[in-house]
Amino acid sequence: MFNFEGLGHQQLDVLKEVGNIGAGHAATALAQLLRERIKMTVPNATIVPLAHVSDELGGAEQLVVCIYMRVFGDAPGKILFFFSQSDALELLDRVLERQPGTTQSFGDLEMSALKEIGNIMTGAYLYAMTILTGFNHLSSVPAFACDMAGAILNTAVLLDLNLLENYALLIETQFSLPEYLLSGHFFLVPDPSALEKTLNALGLKT
Amino acid sequence: MKDAIRVGMAELKVARAPGKVISLGLGSCVGVCAYDSAEKVGGIAHVMLPSSAMAGEGAIPAKFADTAVPLLLEEMKQLGAVLNRITVKIVGGAQMFISSANNDSLNIGAKNIQAVEATCEKAGVPIVGRRVGGHNGINVTLDLDTGEVQVKTMNETYIV
Numbered sequence: 001m002f003n004f005e006g007l008g009h010q011q012l013d014v015l016k017e018v019g020n021i022g023a024g025h026a027a028t029a030l031a032q033l034l035r036e037r038i039k040m041t042v043p044n045a046t047i048v049p050l051a052h053v054s055d056e057l058g059g060a061e062q063l064v065v066c067i068y069m070r071v072f073g074d075a076p077g078k079i080l081f082f083f084s085q086s087d088a089l090e091l092l093d094r095v096l097e098r099q100p101g102t103t104q105s106f107g108d109l110e111m112s113a114l115k116e117i118g119n120i121m122t123g124a125y126l127y128a129m130t131i132l133t134g135f136n137h138l139s140s141v142p143a144f145a146c147d148m149a150g151a152i153l154n155t156a157v158l159l160d161l162n163l164l165e166n167y168a169l170l171i172e173t174q175f176s177l178p179e180y181l182l183s184g185h186f187f188l189v190p191d192p193s194a195l196e197k198t199l200n201a202l203g204l205k206t
Numbered sequence: 207m208k209d210a211i212r213v214g215m216a217e218l219k220v221a222r223a224p225g226k227v228i229s230l231g232l233g234s235c236v237g238v239c240a241y242d243s244a245e246k247v248g249g250i251a252h253v254m255l256p257s258s259a260m261a262g263e264g265a266i267p268a269k270f271a272d273t274a275v276p277l278l279l280e281e282m283k284q285l286g287a288v289l290n291r292i293t294v295k296i297v298g299g300a301q302m303f304i305s306s307a308n309n310d311s312l313n314i315g316a317k318n319i320q321a322v323e324a325t326c327e328k329a330g331v332p333i334v335g336r337r338v339g340g341h342n343g344i345n346v347t348l349d350l351d352t353g354e355v356q357v358k359t360m361n362e363t364y365i366v
Contacts, residue, residue, distance in 0.1 A: 049214075050214070050215045050216040050254070050266075050269070051213075051214025051215055051216060051217045052214055053214075053215055053231075054214065054215060054230055054231030060230040060231040060345070061230065061345065063360055066303075068303050111304070140305075140307065141305055141306055141307040142305065143303035143304060143305035143307075143312060144303065144304050144305070145302045145303045145304065147233070147302060147342055147343040147360055148230075148231065148343045148345070148360050149231070150230045150231020150343065150345075151231045151232055151233035151300075151302060151342075151343020151344065152231075152233060152302060152343060153231065154215045154231045154232070154233050154234075154235055154254075155233030155234045155235070155300075155302040155303070155314075155343070156302075156303075157215075158215075158234065158235070158254045158255065158314065159234075159303075159312065159314065166216070166264075166265075166266055166269075
């Protein structure tokens with residue numbers, strides 16, 4: 001049985017590169033949508049014990065907005081976007097072409113707009129994955145949550161979880177819009193079965 | 207005051223008064239807070255999933271309702287708690303994500319609550335307080351001196 005504890009440096013590096021290419025496409029999609037320059041960090045690939053997942057966004061009690069999508073197909077997993085609550089409101093002002101400071105809460109329209117941003121970015125991400133690996137990917141309808149980071153991360157990790165896993169593999173990229181001092185986090189959380197396939201498809205033995 | 211004891215996801219911890227046991231970031235997870243008021247021994251299990259039936263070997267017992275509750279009670283007994291004095295309060299089990307697809311897999315919280323209730327009944331420990339369901343994540347604190355359970359959402363604080 002393949003498990004996360006067995007992953008070596010080289011394999012993690014390859015997964016980071018996968019994350020880099022996918023997130024690069026996703027960030028480009030957001031840049032085109034907003035007609036803004038977007039900066040991205042080099043991704044992190046970390047294997048986290050379940051007990052520590054809630055701290056991964058810099059504090060379990062931070063208020064954040066999350067868009068969650070399940071990825072189906074040859075290499076299943078989850079995709080998560082996080083924005084701080086204030087950054088999400090600012091992003092909505094931009095996308096909905098409102099005066100800065102107008103959007104104050106997350107109503108149906110606002111949730112829908114954020115989900116659509118998640119959709120567009122995920123589409124770009126999965127397209128890059130498909131080119132890279134030749135796999136088919138499909139994403140679920142996006143789901144929205146606005147709450148404390150710890151509760152959201154814990155829940156997102158356990159949804160559709162492989163029961164055997166005692167660790168979660170998180171491939172994280174941060175992106176920012178420098179002109180608006182906005183930033184967000186992008187997480188790819190591959191299922192264990194997807195990892196093995198992905199690494200094999202990229203020529204690494206597992 | 208000594209630092210509170212932290213319980214991460216899929217963990218359980220027990221202790222004797224004085225002090226507090228806390229667990230952060232319960233979304234669809236359920237916090238099982240057990241307490242023996244005579245011995246002032248208590249603990250929290252941060253349960254992720256309903257059943258260990260499919261999990262096989264190598265699974266962490268505290269992850270699943272059906273294995274976490276018996277282990278929590280057992281560890282409390284080792285600290286001097288007596289089974290027929292132990293009472294339980296349950297918190298969490300929210301549905302965090304809202305989706306236009308009517309997707310049952312997003313609502314693992316309700317299944318976790320049911321499984322914890324069934325396991326407590328089987329173990330013969332009464333559930334004396336609850337604050338479960340809803341759409342909000344919580345942080346939970348068990349006060350080992352009083353057995354009081356404090357539940358904090360992002361906007362409000364409740365005592366269970």
